[in-house]
Amino acid sequence: MSNILLTGSTGVLGGRLLQELLQHTDAVVYCLVRGTDADLARRRIEDVLYCYDEARTLAGQAWRVVPVSGDVSQPWLGLDEGVWRELLASIDLVLHCAANVSLVASYNKIAPVNVQGVQHVIDFCLAGAAPMLFASSFSMVGDKLYEDGFVLKESDLDVGQGFENMDYERSKFTAEKLIRDAGRRGLDWVVVRPGNIWGDSVTGCYPLTQTKVKGIYYEMLRSLVEAGMTFPSDEDFDITPVDYVARACLHLATHLESSRHCTYNLTNPRPITYDGIVAALRRHGYTVRDVEMHRYFEALQQGRLLRAGKPYRSVFTDLLSVFYDGGDEKERARYDTTQAEAALLPAGIACAASDQALISRYLDYAARVGFLAAPRAQGPLAEICDAALPQGFMERLYDGDLSEAAPSP
Numbered sequence: 001m002s003n004i005l006l007t008g009s010t011g012v013l014g015g016r017l018l019q020e021l022l023q024h025t026d027a028v029v030y031c032l033v034r035g036t037d038a039d040l041a042r043r044r045i046e047d048v049l050y051c052y053d054e055a056r057t058l059a060g061q062a063w064r065v066v067p068v069s070g071d072v073s074q075p076w077l078g079l080d081e082g083v084w085r086e087l088l089a090s091i092d093l094v095l096h097c098a099a100n101v102s103l104v105a106s107y108n109k110i111a112p113v114n115v116q117g118v119q120h121v122i123d124f125c126l127a128g129a130a131p132m133l134f135a136s137s138f139s140m141v142g143d144k145l146y147e148d149g150f151v152l153k154e155s156d157l158d159v160g161q162g163f164e165n166m167d168y169e170r171s172k173f174t175a176e177k178l179i180r181d182a183g184r185r186g187l188d189w190v191v192v193r194p195g196n197i198w199g200d201s202v203t204g205c206y207p208l209t210q211t212k213v214k215g216i217y218y219e220m221l222r223s224l225v226e227a228g229m230t231f232p233s234d235e236d237f238d239i240t241p242v243d244y245v246a247r248a249c250l251h252l253a254t255h256l257e258s259s260r261h262c263t264y265n266l267t268n269p270r271p272i273t274y275d276g277i278v279a280a281l282r283r284h285g286y287t288v289r290d291v292e293m294h295r296y297f298e299a300l301q302q303g304r305l306l307r308a309g310k311p312y313r314s315v316f317t318d319l320l321s322v323f324y325d326g327g328d329e330k331e332r333a334r335y336d337t338t339q340a341e342a343a344l345l346p347a348g349i350a351c352a353a354s355d356q357a358l359i360s361r362y363l364d365y366a367a368r369v370g371f372l373a374a375p376r377a378q379g380p381l382a383e384i385c386d387a388a389l390p391q392g393f394m395e396r397l398y399d400g401d402l403s404e405a406a407p408s409p
Contacts, residue, residue, distance in 0.1 A: 008097030015048030204365030228381030285375030
């Protein structure tokens with residue numbers, strides 16, 4: 001592979017995949033980035049790359065990164081005809097990681113990137129006879145997520161799942177269908193379904209300050225630390241380190257003789273529980289108090305969860321309030337990773353265990369870059385007051401801006 005086209009290089013996965021490409025291939029990597037300023041595009045790419053490569057060991061390889069101004073949501077990837085034809089003639093492999101990862105945006109806002117964008121990348125690959133790796137999501141399981149005993153196999157696609165109020169999840173399912181359909185027209189493809197992508201399992205690094213989208217899982221950690229309060233939940237909680245996903249993507253995309261037309265669930269085969277994450281925060285030194293679930297959500301929605309005398313809210317608590325309906329519905333689906341493990345373990349690629357060492361590594365990094373307070377600096381903590389404030393939470397929420405989760409270029 002001499003020339004590789006990468007989308008989403010300024011995002012969480014794409015930036016770490018770029019590091020992998022520079023470390024383990026000799027390819028020139030063309031990075032499709034929105035905007036017309038090439039210097040700004042390069043700075044944005046390198047901001048995320050050097051978040052992961054803090055010592056800048058790859059600075060001498062930066063010449064192999066070629067920013068390309070474009071947009072996957074546009075026909076011809078937003079390129080003029082000359083650039084389009086030049087890339088068609090040279091690209092050997094496409095790694096498609098760009099996505100709108102908003103959990104609250106409507107399907108009409110998500111689809112231009114997550115569905116039409118995939119179709120435009122497919123069109124490019126078919127025109128140039130280039131194979132394609134697509135980063136989907138385990139969330140394409142849809143409402144089967146709540147079905148007791150359901151296991152999503154890697155060969156599964158349409159398993160009768162629904163997507164009511166699950167527009168992001170629907171977009172990933174639809175994109176996978178487009179790719180499989182294109183396979184019947186000659187497209188060589190590989191699909192990966194990452195779980196909840198967290199930081200690098202070795203360094204803890206994650207682009208908390210370099211990307212607009214922090215990731216709901218890190219917002220969860222920040223809310224737990226800031227409020228010092230939670231509710232009990234024994235639901236499974238996937239932690240998939242970004243280096244595992246990036247290494248898997250590169251290996252699978254460059255071993256098409258065995259991975260062609262295959263889908264791989266890149267989730268942690270041994271998930272932790274939400275309560276387990278809270279316990280890890282406590283062992284790390286944070287104070288996190290348990291509150292009965294209904295009392296917690298009632299206080300949150302009525303504006304009675306106060307911190308420093310003001311109603312506490314965060315990206316995480318906003319999303320909790322939107323999706324919590326007072327029921328006891330739990331995430332129950334499991335994800336079969338048999339095929340992924342069989343393909344990756346011989347190459348020494350395995351998902352790190354969700355243990356105390358891993359979570360502490362993430363917490364230490366988040367505190368070092370100022371995203372979280374260190375345990376000794378935690379506070380003030382939130383308290384639940386008895387009287388509801390005049391303005392309820394939901395009124396403020398619908399007046400608020402949840403655009404934190406914007407499209408990844």
